[in-house]
Amino acid sequence: MHHRDGVINLDEGASRRRDGSLLLPVPEAARLLGIGTTLCWEMVHGGQLPSVRLGRRVLIPRIAVERLAHSDETSTVQMG
Helix, strand or coil: CEEECCEEEHHHHHCCHHHCCCEEEHHHHHHHHCCCHHHHHHHHHCCCCCCEEECCEEEEEHHHHHHHHCCHHHHHCCCC
16 A cells, blocks of 8 residues: 555555455465365355455455454355
8 A cells, every 4th residue: 555645555555465465355365264266256255254345356354364264163164
């Protein structure tokens, strides 16, 4: 994220997502969770993983990935 003349450029932060950006693209969220991108998309569409739409991009809040990864319910998530 870059501040210039009161304007925040969110796209610059996307290139730094490995060092703590707040929103992750679906493939990176899937990688961090140790699941495939297809399953991650299914979880987004099924409401099991929250997402944010910015333009055409669908991003997953890092905190949601962390909560899911540390949840006791991780092993009980079911699709369908």
